[in-house]
Amino acid sequence: MKVFKFGGASIKSAEAIRNMASIVQENAQKELVVVVSAMGKTTNALESLLDKKRKGEDSELNELSKYHFNICDALFDNTEEITPKMNALLTELEDNLTQTSLPYDQHYDLVISYGELLSSLIVSEYLINKGLNVSLVDSRKYVITDDNYRNGYIDWDETALRIGKLRPQLEQGLILTQGFIGGTKDGHTTTLGREGSDYTAAIYSFCLDAESMTVWKDVPGILNADPKRIKEAELFHEIAYKEASEMTYYGASVIHPKTIKPLANKNIPLFVRSFDDPKSVGTIIHDCEVKHPTPSIIIKENQCLVSFNVLDYTFINEENLSLIFQELAGLDIKINIMQNSAISFSIVVDYREDKLEELIKVLKEHFEIKYNTGLELITIKNYRAETISQYRSGKNILLEQTSRNNYRALYVV
Template sequence: MKVFKFGGASLKTPERIRHVASIIRSHATSDLLVVVSAMGKTTDLLETLVATNRTPQTMTDARLALKKYHYDIIDALFKDTSFVRAAVDVQLEEIADTLASSLEGDLLYDQVVSKGELISSVILHHYFATEGIKSHWLDARTCISTDSSFREGKVDWTLTATNVQPLVPLLKENIVITQGFIGRTPDGFTTTLGREGSDYTAAIFTSTLGAESLTIWKDVAGVMNADPKRFPSPVVFEELPFKEAAEMTYYGANVIHPKTIKPLANKNIPLLVKNFDDPSLPGTRIHECTVDQLPPLIVFKDNQCLISCKVTDYTFISEEQLSIIFHALSELDIRINLMQNSAISFSFCIDFRESKVIKLIGRLQKRFEVYYNTGLTLITIKNYDEATFDTYRKQPGVMMEQSSRSTLQVLVKTGNP
């Protein structure tokens, strides 16, 4: 049994959807579970709907764009479009009903934004049927059980492991197609697992089913030591240890979702990152192994916020003050990407999510003088050598710098480099 995952970029056009079908046809006719993301920029459109709820003209434009985008794909893929359009219309009507309801905040977000994956999987399931690929459509929410942490659903692994077991005999006869990114609370609300969380969903299914491997199909040749959009000649890793890959995702490498590695490593199940456009390329195998002399890994993480808390009574930063700061971070479910303290201040770098940052600053201002900067980029160089260490320490606009035996981190104003 294997698990494949296809992201939004692999599904954004009719031509790419046809290519997905050809990849699946060439690999297996059963014992394969396929996890899909929303098509193209669908999630962005759905986020716009949530953000502009109660703003009639903007909402109307976004709804029309959402419908037209998926209808155009359907028209290109199917001779008889009526039954597929009808299936998609059900999801679009549910979006409209949800937006008109009394739900709000992150709860509303999850009920609306989750529809992208449902629409995507419905279209693919029907297209597979026209191509003679026998598939079973599965609502991932019947398997992935989470708590009520909307937008960051925490998986109930015991219940989820139980829920997936009926899939084992089903997979013997069918390819199963399901959605990434989504789960369900015990009281029936949809949750999402974090932005770009479909990789994580695929890892959950792979782990709980005890699959042979997970393959993530990407628009790159494999896992690289740097973003090819920022570096002209990055190195493609043939293989990587689980630990190295986990650290890469922690620091912000976006080729794999940060939560993907742990469930696979716990079961010693390899993760394959393969090239969607040229499946013949070897890609990268992430597994339990040892690789000597890895090249420097360079990760850029944009949209960062630097917050500094300064004590107001000339006392030093102590465990008591740090406890207050970390308690506020924990309550708001905010992770620190870099931190540093002096005698009278504590500074830390976090992802800039405006609503959470505003709440955090409000809490901290009750005890500290708080200063903050936004629009920053965190650069992490893991396994640095002398050349990369010197280069990145000398970047213009450095606001914070920290190094250890193997890792250098530099926080710079956006635009540098």
């Protein structure tokens, strides 16, 4: 049994969906779970609609609706069957947009989930139209999380129990479901973090003891750098689980950071392949040892440097650090890099204004807090001296670290 994941770029248009369907058809002779993201830039569009609605501004669904119906018109000779199903979802979305009394993160998950619900409906109907036996499964009822909205933590026992019950359906045909979204035990919609569809596919792979998992991308596999930023990016043919996990931790965007662990725990290989060239082998992430690995260049944008200075000229000690870490954990703020001096402790985090304001609010009576935004963090894994020189030159660097295998620098854009 295999799990395929198709991201937004692979189903952004009717032509893309036809290409995706041909890939699925070639593999449909075996038990297969297909996980899909929202189409194209739908998530961004829904975020904009949500923010406008909560500000009391006009938030019409016309453009979003038109985009999806245009795809349907291009895919189906007759849209009479899918149109009422689409309209039902869009009506639900319109109603849920008005739930502005909900806390922002809960409202976010409720609204943004409709990107995946719309895409999975269209793709499943098209695959059925192509003659495949498809069961459309609602991930909100199978991927069970806590109520940590926008970054739900998986209840693995309950999730494994529910997904395990899908085995009879798998024997009958293909299962298609949504990535990124989940639900609490009492039925509230949650999400797994931005770009979390990879993680969803890994969850299904783990719970169903998959033979392999494949992520279909608009790149030939995993490269040692973002090809949109670095033209000389090189393809990795194989990567060890540990190396891939570290790359995602440092910000490599090809795979969601939480994806590797459940696969590695069951030794399930992960393939990253191109949907534009499905015959190519791409990259395999598995249990292996790669000698003399090529340096990886990973750049994280929208970074924030936060510095905590003690108020009474005592030193930064374990008690100070404990207080800071406790609040960071409570706000679910992940540290990307940290550094301390005698009287100061600095961290680099992804910039979210609301969380930063809350952090400063609870710690300002203990520390003088300063911060810088609009920064980028570069990590060079398995660096070479010439690689560091190349990417260090001409940068206004605020923080810099070098360890045995990694070079990291934070700089002003």
